[in-house]
Amino acid sequence: VVRSLRRTLKGVRVTAVRCFFPPVVAGDLRELRGALEGRRLQGFRRYGKYIFLLPEEGTPVAIHLRMTGQLLMAERDRSPDKHTHLEADLDLPGQKLVYRDVRKFGRFALAAGGVEWFVAEKRLGPDALTVTPAGLREALARTARCLKASLLDQSVVAGLGNIYTDEILHRVGISPRRPAREVREEEIGLLCESMREILYAAIADSGTTISDFVGLEGRRGGFQFALRVYGRKGEPCSRCGEPIQRSVVAGRGTWYCAVCQR
Numbered sequence: 001v002v003r004s005l006r007r008t009l010k011g012v013r014v015t016a017v018r019c020f021f022p023p024v025v026a027g028d029l030r031e032l033r034g035a036l037e038g039r040r041l042q043g044f045r046r047y048g049k050y051i052f053l054l055p056e057e058g059t060p061v062a063i064h065l066r067m068t069g070q071l072l073m074a075e076r077d078r079s080p081d082k083h084t085h086l087e088a089d090l091d092l093p094g095q096k097l098v099y100r101d102v103r104k105f106g107r108f109a110l111a112a113g114g115v116e117w118f119v120a121e122k123r124l125g126p127d128a129l130t131v132t133p134a135g136l137r138e139a140l141a142r143t144a145r146c147l148k149a150s151l152l153d154q155s156v157v158a159g160l161g162n163i164y165t166d167e168i169l170h171r172v173g174i175s176p177r178r179p180a181r182e183v184r185e186e187e188i189g190l191l192c193e194s195m196r197e198i199l200y201a202a203i204a205d206s207g208t209t210i211s212d213f214v215g216l217e218g219r220r221g222g223f224q225f226a227l228r229v230y231g232r233k234g235e236p237c238s239r240c241g242e243p244i245q246r247s248v249v250a251g252r253g254t255w256y257c258a259v260c261q262r
C-alpha cells in the first residue's frame with residue numbers, strides 16, 4: 001500500500017477531507033483536517049502495521065487498516081457507499097483518495113510528535129523487516145509466553161499478524177506452542193531470515209487477500225495462493241506430506257504441521 005501511495009500521491013495536494021464516520025479518526029477530526037487540507041503529501045512511510053502520510057510542514061498522519069480497511073483511489077464524482085468512512089479530495093484531476101472499512105476497526109491518528117515519537121508511544125518493537133537476531137533474542141528471552149503469542153505481540157516485533165506468523169513458523173519448523181525463551185540461537189537467526197523472506201515475497205505479490213484486502217488500485221493480493229499452512233487444514237504439508245493441523249494457540253486459529261513443527 002505504501003509503495004502504491006508513493007507512486008500515485010507523492011507531491012499531490014489534499015484539497016479537502018470529509019469524514020462520514022467520526023470514530024474512524026482517533027482524536028480530533030478538525031486537527032486531522034488541519035494536518036492534511038491544503039498541504040502536499042511529500043512522503044509515505046510504514047512501520048509495523050502502520051502507514052504514515054507525511055504532509056509538507058505538517059503533522060504525520062498514521063493509518064492502521066486493521067482487519068478490513070481499504071485505501072483506494074476513486075473517481076471524484078463517485079458517491080461514497082455505506083462502507084466509505086473518509087474521503088480526501090486531491091489536486092489530481094477527477095480523482096480522490098477513499099477509506100473503506102466494512103468492520104470499522106481501522107483508524108486515522110495524528111502522530112503529533114513525529115513518526116519516531118508515535119512508534120515509541122505505541123510501544124512498537126523493531127520492524128519485522130529489519131529486526132536483528134540479537135534484538136529478537138533479547139525480546140523473546142523476556143517473556144514466559146509461547147512463540148506464537150510473542151511474535152504476534154507488536155511490542156516484540158512490529159508487523160506480523162496471524163497469517164504470516166503461521167507461515168514463518170512452518171518455514172522454520174518450530175511449534176507455535178514452544179516457549180519463546182526456549183528458542184535456540186540458530187533458530188532465532190532462521191526466524192529473522194524467514195520473516196524477511198515471507199514478507200518480501202508477500203509484498204512482491206501485492207499482499208494476501210483472505211477477505212477484504214485490496215491495494216490502492218482496488219486489486220486483490222496474490223500471496224494467498226502461496227500460503228503453505230494458513231487455512232489449509234487437512235491438506236498435505238508441502239515438506240512432509242502429513243495433513244496440516246488446526247488448533248487455537250494464543251487465542252488465534254493456528255495452522256501447523258505436527259511433524260515438521262514438533
Ligand SMILES: [Zn+2]
Pocket residue numbers: 237238239240241242257258259260261
Ligand atoms: Zn510437515
